[in-house]
Every structure is written in structure tokens, then in C-alpha cells.
Amino acid sequence: MKTRVAAVLLAPMILLLACGSPPTAGEPEGQGSEAAAGEATAEAVLAEVEGLDADARRERLIELAVEEGATVTLYSSLNAPILDVVAEVFEEETGVAIDQYRASSEAVRDRILQEAQAGFRGADVIETNGPEMQILDDEGALQPFTSPVQDDLAENSVAGNWTATRYNIFVVAWNTDLVAEGEQPQTYEDLADPQWEGQLAMEIADVEWYRAVWQYLVSDQGMSEEEADALFEKIASNATFLSGHTTFRQLLAAGEYSLVASDYSYGIDAAADEGAPVAW
Template identity: 35%
Template sequence: MKRNFRLAAMAGLLGAALTLFGASPAFSAGYVSSESVAQYNGADRTQKLVDGAKQENKLTVYSSLPPADFDPIVKAFEQKYGVHVTVWRSSASGILQRAISEGRAGRYEADVFETNGPQLEAMYREKLLQPINSPVLKLLIPAAIQDSNAWTATRLNVFTVAYNTNLIKKADLPTSYKDLLDPRWKGKLGVEGQDSLPWFAETVHNLGGQPGIALFKQIVAKNGVSVRRGHTLVANLVASGDVPMAFGVYNYKVQSMKEAGAPIDWFSIGPAITQPNGVGVAHMLRHPNAAVLFYDFLLTDGQAMYAAHDMAVTNTTVKRKLPDVSMQIISNKDIIDNQAKNQALFNSVFSGT
């Protein structure tokens, strides 16, 4: 037990040596620092990553993306490089909790995190992430570079309002949140309650703070708002008509269902609140070469695959399906700084707690 603890503690100091010369059997179950691999920028960078990744032959990714959206990207990476990828899935909050718990216990099971921006910001503050020096960075939109590139936005999640096109006519859509005080919306409204806190906080701010809070409380009191957790679940409930209209839903999920023939569409009341989400490489891990190679892959080959699932991507060389609305990109730093306050506010408005 003491020996394992000493090995974990020494990992940061020995990381560079282990990475360059290969881990000896004595250290085969230990962790190494990804810094030397992540910061290398020689002309042979890609070839070194490929060779190292093939030798490691494994990669562990923690992801909050649904299998339908992420599995094709993982399979493409495996086919291209022959590296086996294990994906552990949870909500963005679940990934953050596990990452922090493992990190504080000296366990670093994830090589890569692919999840929401606020959670990656929190991991950065816990010193769990490693900045990457990659040539692909110059191809990205400015908003993609986060926290001195301790993590990088692969996609933009655009919060919108989803509605059932069989039950609500486009001509009847509200143009302001005040319109939702109309009795016609009674029993028809819902909100995504798992990851939509950034949307709510920014929307309330846009509505003037306290006046915005008061307005949402009026909407809840007069017409009711059903709180459901999970963007896929909420989109399915809208398409089925169980929740005819819902706030804080990712537009890409709705767009994909719409293109598949479901009676669902989306719109925005005011600017669409937009959150950079993305990828971070663990500072301490088992497979540094595979991790950095996968990071590069998500920002190059993977971008077209994200876009094929109607996501707004960050690589400017990839044809992007950006929503035809004004987008307001939010600060993940602000979201984390005000997390407790905003969560309490959300609960007080939508749950009466």
C-alpha cells in the first residue's frame, strides 16, 4: 500500500522519463505526467504520437456525449490508429465528481475528458488538466482556446427552445418571455434541469436580473413549468407531445430529430445562449501519447463527424452548421464562480425550493 502511494507521488517527477523511455514493469500500473508529450512541438510530433499511442495501445475517455453522437468518432479513431478506446459515460456533473474524487485520492483513470465547459473549467481549477501545444490550435475560433489551453472547445452547445410542430404553430411562437404569461401556455411548458443552468443564469441576466427572476416565477405560477433532466429525454418528450415546449435544450439534438422526421423544431427568444464544450487531456494519466493523439483527432477528423450530428464545431476549416440565430457565447468561468448561487436560484424558480 505504501509502495503504491510512493509511486503515485513520484509520478509527476518521473513522468518525462517514463514517457520517453517507456515504463518499466515496476511502473506499468502507475501514472505519468503528460506534460512532455503535450508540449512537444518538433517536426516529427505526429509520428511520435502515433508510435507512442500504438505502443500504449489503450485509451480511457470520460464523456458526457450520448453514444449515438460520440461512438462514431471513437470507432473512427480506433480504425485509424489501432488504439483500443474505453469510454465511461455519465452526465457532465457525474464526470466532474468522479474526476475530482479520483484525483484527490491519487487515482487518474481517465486519459481524456470530453464534456461540458463548466465542468472542464472546474477540472482546470483542480489542476487535473494539461495544456496542449498543438498545431491545430491556429485553425480554431478564438472562443475555442480556454484557460491557457488547459482545455479546448471542440463544439458549441447552443441552448434553444424546442417545440412540437404538430401542437404549436410557428406563427404562434412567443417572441419574448413575457408572452409565456398568456394562458394558452398553461400545462405546455418544460425546462431541461440537468445542464441548462448556464442558459438560465445568462437569460435572467439579459432580462435585468431581479425583473427576470420575477418574470420566470410568474410564468411558473400561472402556467407551470415541468422540470425534466437530460437533453435527449426532453427532446423526446417534446417530439411525443408530452411536453409541447421546453427551454434550455441543445439545438443540435432537436435538429437531428427534425431531420429524421420527428415533429419537432427549435427557435430562440433573444440571442441563443451558447456554451463552449470540449476536450481536456489529464495531467496525470496512463496513456499520454494516445491521449494527445485523440485530442488532435477530435479537433481535426472528428470535427466533420461532430458537424454531421448537427453540432456547431470550432475548427474554421470544417464546414459548420452554425444556427441561423444570434449567438451569445457565455463565460464558463462566470458559471463556475456563481454555480451555487445560480443553482439555488434555479431551484427556487422552477422547484419552489
Template identity: 30%
Template sequence: MKHHVLVRRAAVLFGLLLSLTAPQGLRAQADHTARLVEGAKKEGKLVWYTSMNITESKPLLDDFEKQYPFIKTDLFRASGEKIQNRVVTEVRAGRWDFDLAAISEIGTLVEHKAIGPYVSPESKAYIKELKDAEGGYWTGIYTNYFVPGYNTRMVSAAEAPKRWEDFLDPKWKGKISIDQEEYPWYVTLLAAWGKERTDKYMGALAKQGIQWRKGHTLIAQLMGAGEFPLAIVYAHRVESDRKKGAPIDWVNTVDPIVVSVNSVGLSAKPNNPNAAKLFIDFVLSKKSQEKIRSYNRVPARADVEPPSPKMEQSKLKLRVVPHDTATRYNEYVRDFRAIFGL
């Protein structure tokens, strides 16, 4: 009996000593998590709206449930546009069915006051471009890079476009493919270059006989098949296909590299705030970001290596798609389609 008492006392003393000697930041984060866990046990539920593929979002949620088995999760997966419309409709009706959302259009939800501020302790590991550094309303989960891609059997690395302006070379006329809804790319160049320069560039590009297709996955596949030598592609998609043997590559020297960010944000009126904050901390953690990288995604967290060294954030001239894109969507669509005669 005395032996067991001594062991328990030793354990208590060791825990006290550890708490006193641990770095202050770690102690604060541990206290933060403990408070959330206590509250989440009382809530017992979590509702997540996301545009992440179900093959990616469901395993993350399964891992979360294993770590916090007292939380039952409910996942609604749809396109970012559908989630945006659903949330806005629900909020206008006075319903707050979701606890958190993860979509590229998170800025629109912020503008509709559907997202509330929450600064996760994990957000310190994210560069300012990939989080709401001012208001704390969102943090990126993963990114998509819009870049020039090329068929390596048809175009050499030396010959491949190094700048967006290189697409205007007469030799590429009729040989470039672009998604017919490449609005985020267009809007971001407007923000980066200004209207005069962008309009001039787009007008010249419109004379290049663009081969319009729908979907970046399809475009990468057709480029690999030799249907056209150049395209605007997602870098992570090219990396994935290239590793499978496709004769394609991409260029990381353009300025800017347009970046869409799938971001997570807390509901402004969550039914399960503690569980929601726990999940935000969880999905932004290094372990979860490494899992996202295993999906061949580009994780937003700075201390997690991307799928390719070419994607290293600090070496690229990144420009995030402006968050007013969704609210001015019809205007941008009209202008883009008018320029290219679509």
C-alpha cells in the same frame, strides 16, 4: 539494380522538394504529429474518460485505433457528474489514471488542477467561445443548444416565441414544459442578463404554470405528441425527431441561445501524454467532427456544417454555460428550485 536505386533517389528528392514547397503551417503540423507518433509508440496505451454516449465515443475510438494500431485504448463512459467526482477523488488520492477527459464540466476539472494545458493545431478552426482561448486547457467537441421548441400543429411559426420573454405571454400559461433540472439555462441567463433581470424574469415565468418533466429527449417526444405546445429543448434533438416526421420545430432568434459544450482536455499528469495529444488532435480534426455531425450532434468545429443551416454559429447569439456552474452547483440548484417552488 540501378533502376531501383534511381527510383529510391527520386522518391527521396521528391519528398525533400515537397517538404520545402509545402506551406509552413502544414510542415509544422506534420512535424508535430510525427513527434507525437514517435512518443506514442513507446507508450502504447490511452485512457479516455468521457460522457459521450457509448454509441458515439466507441466508434471514434475504433477509428483512432485503426489510424494508430500501436495504441491500445481504454474507455470509461459515465455521466459528466460521475466523471468529475471520479477524477477529483483519484487526484486527491494521488492517482492519475486518466490521460484525457471529455465532459461538459471540464471547467471544474481545470479548477481542481486535474487538467493541463494543450493547444492542438486543430484548435485554430474553433471560435473563441468554444475553446479556452486564454489558457488552452480545453476545446469543444460538440455543443447542445437550449432553445424554445414548439409543436407545429398547435403553434404556427409566426406565433412561436422569438425571445425568451415571449414565454411570459398569458396565452402560454400552462402550456410550457421545462426540464426540472434546467440549471445550466438558468445560470447562463444570470451571466448574460445579470441577477436583477434574471430574477424578475424567472419570477414571472414561475407564474406560468410550467409543466415540469425530466429529460430533454422525453420533452421533445411529448411535445411532438401534443401534450404541450411549447418547451425548452435541445435543438439537435428537435432536428432529429423532425426529420423522422415529428411535427416539431425550434426557434434560433432568442438572445442568448444557451450552449453547453462537451469539451476535451488533457490530464495534468497523463501517463501517456503523446497518445493523449494525438487523440485530442484526432477528435478535433475535420474528419472526426464530420463523423460527430453524422450522429446528429452539433459539431463544435467552425468549418464543419451543422445538421441544420439554422445552427450556423456565425448567425446565432450564443452564450456558453459558465464554467463555474459545477463548483457553485448547490447554490444554483437551491435558487432555481426556490424560484419555481420545486
């Protein structure tokens, strides 16, 4: 399958899945043998560039991809403006086109698992959040992959068969029209204040944020596990639970909520740059 070379080429920038076809395609005939052939081709490509330094490896992969006229299929949860720039720059620099499927991290995860269950692999490359990537790896959906650039990444960026491409910074954010200067929460304990009852929004799927904050409270702040659990219960009692950072960021900007407990810093910054009354 021609997408094999392109998948290997894109993977140092994103993440690698086994093999695939365009996301709108139906299940091909003879899926088992075709999948096996695709995997063999991927292994052959990786073997061909084994031992090359990063620049030589990249140039050889580009040559192979262009020779095959490849299009790489990317499933991602990156925000559309960022993903469009990534795709545009990649295509300009390599001559390899990207066929995008963009959705929430949960939707990307579910689609991959459903396709795997059906014996169909629609993506060459996946770029999404860490918890979803780990689930996909645990389910055997990702193909082993190494790259010279992994050695230059931050510690713990490589996990199993996937590699981190970005770190999201979770922040508490507020509507500057509704939260006066000096009243902004300064600690997580402040989110439990009854004054925020009904004014706080929380993302129902932010398990990694919950885990990190819980560990911070226990390990760094000296809370007992029971105290940390009790604090989260108080915070939750003030909150409305929503799904999707983009959605509750828009609601925050519109004044539907005064605070959000865990948004991405870059999203709040971008909204503020566009004139929304938000800050973190």
C-alpha cells in the same frame, strides 16, 4: 503507463486529464508513486514533440502510441452515436483503441472528482460541457496542455487547462402537433405567457443557458436586473423541471410537453430527421 502517449495524441481532438487506468479498474497499489511516474511520462512525451508542426507532431505521437500498444481511456458526455463515430474514426486513423465511459456531464464531473478524492485517476481524456470542465480545472484535476491546433480555434476556445471541442446551440423547441403554426414563441418573454403553464419543460442544470439569456436580456435588451429576474420567475412558474436533455426531448416528442426552453439544436434536428414532431 502506456496510456500517457495516447492521451497526448487524442487531446488535440478532445481534452486532456492527468493520467489514468481503465474505468473499471480498482485503485492500484502504490498509487502515489505510479501517478508521479505517469505524470513524468506525460511531460517527457510532450517534451519530445515540442516544436514540431501539427502534422509532424501527430505522426510522432501515433508512432509512440503504437509502439506502446496504448489504449486511451475517454470519459465523455457526448451523445452515443456521435461518440461512437469519433472513437471509430480515431481508432482507424491512429491504430490506438479508445476505452469509453459515457454518462451525463454531471456524472462525468462527479466521477472524476470522486476518483481524485480517492487518489485514483481513471481517465486519460475528458470531453464534457464547459461548466463541468471549469469545475474540474478549478479542483486541479486537469493537466496543463498546449497544442498547435489551438491557434486555429474560435476565440475563447481555450480556457485554463481545457480546450473546447464543440459549441452547443441552445434553442427553444416545441412539439409541432401541439403548437400550431404561428403560435410558436418568438421571444423569451413569450415563455412567460400563462398559456404555457404546465406545458413547458426546463432543464434544471442548464446554468450556462440561464446565464447567457440573463446577460442578453440585461445587456442587449435593456432590461434591468430586477426585470430579468422577474421574467425568469414567471417562466419558471409555467415550467416542470427535469434532468437530461435526451429525456425531455423524448417527452417533448411524445407530447408530454408542448415546449422546452433550452434544448440543443442538433438534438432537435436529429429527432425531427427521424420523424419526431419537433422543431425549433
